[in-house]
Amino acid sequence: MRGGAAGAGRPAGPGAGTQAAAGGGDQVSQQEVVFESVSKFYGEVLGVNRVSLRIPPGLTSLVGPNGSGKTTLMNLMMGLIHPDRGSVSVRGLSPKDPEKLMRICGYATQYDAAPRWASGFQFVTTGLELYGYSKAESEHKAWEALKRVSLTEAAHRKVAAYSKGMRQRVRLAQAIAHEPEVLVLDEPLNGLDPLVRAETIALFRDYAAMGRHVILSSHVLQEVDVISDQVVLIANGSILAEGEIRGVREEIHEHPSQFIIRCRDASKIASLLFNEEHVTEIKLNEDKLGLLVLTRNREEFARALSRIALSGHDVTSVIPADENVDALYEYLIGGGR
Numbered sequence: 001m002r003g004g005a006a007g008a009g010r011p012a013g014p015g016a017g018t019q020a021a022a023g024g025g026d027q028v029s030q031q032e033v034v035f036e037s038v039s040k041f042y043g044e045v046l047g048v049n050r051v052s053l054r055i056p057p058g059l060t061s062l063v064g065p066n067g068s069g070k071t072t073l074m075n076l077m078m079g080l081i082h083p084d085r086g087s088v089s090v091r092g093l094s095p096k097d098p099e100k101l102m103r104i105c106g107y108a109t110q111y112d113a114a115p116r117w118a119s120g121f122q123f124v125t126t127g128l129e130l131y132g133y134s135k136a137e138s139e140h141k142a143w144e145a146l147k148r149v150s151l152t153e154a155a156h157r158k159v160a161a162y163s164k165g166m167r168q169r170v171r172l173a174q175a176i177a178h179e180p181e182v183l184v185l186d187e188p189l190n191g192l193d194p195l196v197r198a199e200t201i202a203l204f205r206d207y208a209a210m211g212r213h214v215i216l217s218s219h220v221l222q223e224v225d226v227i228s229d230q231v232v233l234i235a236n237g238s239i240l241a242e243g244e245i246r247g248v249r250e251e252i253h254e255h256p257s258q259f260i261i262r263c264r265d266a267s268k269i270a271s272l273l274f275n276e277e278h279v280t281e282i283k284l285n286e287d288k289l290g291l292l293v294l295t296r297n298r299e300e301f302a303r304a305l306s307r308i309a310l311s312g313h314d315v316t317s318v319i320p321a322d323e324n325v326d327a328l329y330e331y332l333i334g335g336g337r
């Protein structure tokens with residue numbers, strides 16, 4: 001199902017079973033968010049490409065650089081956009097049925113959407129009234145939600161006077177106010193100070209512990225790795241790796257590096273490198289003067305090649321074949337640097 005992000009192949013990894021399995025049982029999908037071979041284009045621009053994913057209840061983080069497709073996946077789940085190909089279902093519901101979907105979903109976009117003229121309390125209450133709750137019910141639920149995000153003191157102040165972190169929290173309050181089973185939050189930890197961040201994460205964990213879905217996005221794996229039950233790494237509209245963090249980290253660490261070797265006798269060097277345990281694949285050039293080597297261990301590869309050169313084989317040059325892929329993995333694992 002790969003879309004070939006930056007040309008990366010995906011090694012088989014342990015994962016948490018979030019990868020879509022063909023013909024998954026209907027009973028299971030009633031409890032999951034399912035993408036089946038979903039593609040979405042914005043005109044010529046790729047949003048996501050052939051994404052297949054099963055997200056079980058719990059806390060799942062979508063992680064990837066700017067423009068990788070995180071918001072597109074969230075908007076597809078919430079029925080704000082529809083796939084060009086494939087299908088999406090959210091706990092058995094189609095996103096094309098917004099009335100039912102909105103009853104079980106809460107969505108906080110990354111945009112600072114709360115109207116400045118309203119107080120935090122009015123903003124959350126109005127949202128609930130639109131869901132059909134009575135005024136009294138709406139006010140009660142709004143107050144409870146504002147309590148959950150520690151905004152009761154500022155509840156009657158205008159949103160215009162809120163800090164960035166407070167505006168982030170009032171949107172979270174609006175998303176949780178009707179106690180949805182599926183909470184989708186686009187970059188919800190942006191702009192929060194450490195104390196509020198810790199409280200917010202505790203709220204997510206409480207939600208997840210109740211068997212609900214909490215699906216959030218982040219640019220930075222390190223921001224969400226320890227808090228997530230599963231992570232989904234996205235680049236260029238395709239899933240790079242997904243599952244429990246340990247398995248995903250292993251996949252990243254073990255992703256093969258590619259090198260092009262130019263040399264006099266490529267067949268001989270290929271046969272010597274083939275004995276190395278870290279070498280996963282070798283392709284010989286037709287001219288027999290070059291080869292492409294995939295290795296899981298750059299240091300071992302460098303040592304092996306030095307040994308080969310020192311034993312009299314002529315190696316003209318060695319160049320990394322795909323620095324973009326390496327840089328992407330380094331970005332993901334290195335905290336978005």
Ligand SMILES: Nc1ncnc2c1ncn2[C@@H]1O[C@H](COP(=O)(O)OP(=O)(O)OP(=O)(O)O)[C@@H](O)[C@H]1O
Pocket residue numbers: 042045046047048064065066067068069070071072073219
């Ligand atoms: N409305 C749109 N019109 C045209 N292209 C779009 C639109 N929305 C998204 N895209 C493109 O689709 C791709 C995926 O974008 P998306 O917003 O899903 O990524 P993202 O991972 O959420 O990025 P960020 O971290 O910056 O929010 C990008 O190339 C983006 O430019």
